[in-house]
Amino acid sequence: MSSSERPLPPRRNPPGVTVREARPEDNAALIALELASPLVLGAERVVYDRSPDFFSRHRLQPMRRVVVAELGGEIVGVAAAALHTPLVERRPHRLAYISHARVRADAQRRGVAGAFSAALLAWAKEHGAEGSYWFIAPSNEGSIAFGGRGGGRWPADATFRRIDVSRADAAPAPPLAPARIEEAVGLINATHAGQDLFEPPTAASMAARLRLDPAQYGIDHLRGAVAGGRLVAVAGLWDSGACMEEVRTDTRSGDVTRSRAASVLDWGWALGEEPAFRDLLTALAAEARSLGRAALTLSEPAPGALPGIALPSSVFALSLFTPTVPPPVSSPRGVFVDLVYL
């Protein structure tokens, strides 16, 4: 082995900091930690209240690990990784999606996040990952400074559409017949072909996804539109807001806004069938409203990639970092984000 091939020495944690896998009994401490570690977005502070179940979102990720950092025996940090194999420029990359990084304000700048990031990356590499990726709100300057150190920031941010469902009113969309899963997968793959970060499902991977936590997201949450005997549009409704309330504080006015959103997963339509998908989305918006949610969120890979619906909506953006995969100079079909990895 030449000296350049020698493995790096194991990274030492800062004094007093230990990192271990999170346990179910950490639930209350992790919910509290997140409430005590706001995202600083310009003049806004944002926390996510994940009560009653901090781990709910992770259960929809087939291969995941949540770690905590302890200082003096107390939990001061948390972060998560989820392994999957999205495409970048049509080539698969086994990557760990890193999320939920939080360090309690009084323990920041002591190397805690560095320690849990190294632990997650080591776990990911043991499981065949070539690297990792993450999203950061462009206005989160501290996190951009931390997460941007490895480079790999994409030239364009990933964008998302947030549909206001407060006035949504439509008849429920028909459930997707289980026998149509194969057709649904075909529509999803055709709709997102060429979009970066898309991980094409197969009938088997879709069936496995729907079995991970069916109460949260299973076959009963998929809706489909059929015309002329064939499936023309599909979309899944995930009530992500059941375990996640966004609490946004404007530090200038002191105004606090609380909101919960539902998410759209696994969507697509057949060529020329945008109107069928638009109707499906409108029906999902009404369903989200009946669940008590304020909004329905979905990835919008590029401007105009979604058919317009007659409800108010807004767009938000997140910067994407892939330090080990060179970001494409441009992403002509846009970036698709599976909201289970957000």
Ligand SMILES: CC(C)(COP(=O)(O)OP(=O)(O)OC[C@H]1O[C@@H](n2cnc3c(N)ncnc32)[C@H](O)[C@@H]1OP(=O)(O)O)[C@@H](O)C(=O)NCCC(=O)NCCS
């Ligand atoms: C972002 C966050 C996880 C970083 O955790 P941390 O334990 O303080 O980070 P580390 O001590 O390991 O930082 C390592 C290096 O990253 C950079 N860095 C970290 N936080 C920074 C900040 N706020 N401003 C500028 N640089 C920063 C520095 O280079 C730092 O090294 P230094 O302290 O020797 O200068 C933490 O600030 C946090 O929890 N913020 C609130 C929640 C949040 O925004 N999470 C990220 C969501 S995308």
